[in-house]
């Protein structure tokens with residue numbers, strides 16, 4: 346890469362690091378940083394650097410604090426961002442600290458005091474000589490080898506056991522999450538779509554999990570394709586598709602409720618699998634429902650969209666044969682595609698989330714007709730948001746019968762982490778609790 350584009354890459358990586366620190370959202374930070382479209386090579390380099398830093402954020406900070414002997418909060422946000430980017434380059438791209446410091450000097454020229462530059466060089470030289478601690482136990486191994494904070498590593502160990510947790514961490518670090526697309530049955534077939542994309546040099550293979558889904562063999566900005574604009578496909582993880590397919594695989598759908606629907610990706614698939622059925626899609630957030638409307642419009646689909654709180658749905662009891670509850674959750678299942686979520690987990694109060702999920706399920710279950718099916722799904726790994734929520738419904742609603750529970754995860758299924766439970770409404774005395 347030329348000197349100019351390397352400087353540009355560092356400049357954009359610093360912008361991403363600044364935004365990431367403020368928002369905790371890597372994808373949003375990339376969008377903001379690339380709104381001023383840099384050279385494609387610089388963009389690719391900055392993206393790679395940002396992913397590397399996002400996954401190792403807490404480790405980079407620990408090293409920077411150790412070598413400086415002070416908290417990073419003592420530095421300005423711009424200096425913190427520059428040091429994080431510089432340290433990532435020195436540690437994982439094996440760049441020479443002097444080369445990186447010089448390039449950072451060009452990026453920061455005019456934006457900060459020139460006295461900062463010798464300090465950056467001094468810190469990066471120390472980072473280059475940092476002696477990595479030898480991990481003595483699982484949690485230290487998780488932190489220094491796999492870049493996972495202790496609380497998260499412990500939860501993964503509780504869930505998968507020690508070797509399963511290490512497998513999970515190694516997998517999400519080394520494997521790239523695939524882009525998966527859903528062929529819109531109303532407009533094409535997976536075969537025809539796969540063929541069209543192949544003709545454009547975009548090879549795909551069928552998803553082993555759901556029949557309408559294709560996995561891209563290479564990275565491609567498929568949203569820019571005319572086939573996307575024409576509504577031939579949607580980008581969607583195959584675990585999400587499996588949730589919809591599982592809900593509809595039994596029973597004749599007469600009326601479907603998608604209770605936490607926005608931005609409408611699963612609503613679209615419900616419509617494709619049950620084209621003629623009444624379909625109600627609700628969500629608390631009107632702004633997100635507008636996105637659902639746009640998404641459904643692109644695909645040529647329709648549904649009744651309503652702003653509603655699923656803990657107090659304004660809908661008649663026993664009026665749906667099928668209900669999809671894709672509940673609000675911690676999103677811990679998306680750690681693969683969102684590496685920053687290891688370190689930024691704002692709003693992940695499992696106790697509150699679990700209570701909301703239980704309240705939603707309990708309020709929606711009476712809307713199901715006898716013999717109807719409800720699918721409870723979350724993109725969470727944690728039991729508090731999955732099995733424990735299902736169990737609470739079973740304990741308080743005697744007519745609720747658990748038909749199946751499934752867990753999907755990156756290292757076992759190659760998908761986002763997902764939990765699916767199918768619950769049927771049988772006959773019997775219903776508790777009014």
Ligand SMILES: C[S@@+](CC[C@H](N)C(=O)[O-])C[C@H]1O[C@@H](n2cnc3c(N)ncnc32)[C@H](O)[C@@H]1O
Nearest residue numbers: 605606607608609610611628629654655671673
């Ligand atoms: C996991 S997302 C749903 C994703 C969507 N099903 C899709 O596939 O595109 C969860 C949604 O639940 C909504 N939500 C949160 N609390 C809710 C509530 N009490 N009632 C209804 N929707 C709620 C959020 O606004 C969010 O859009």
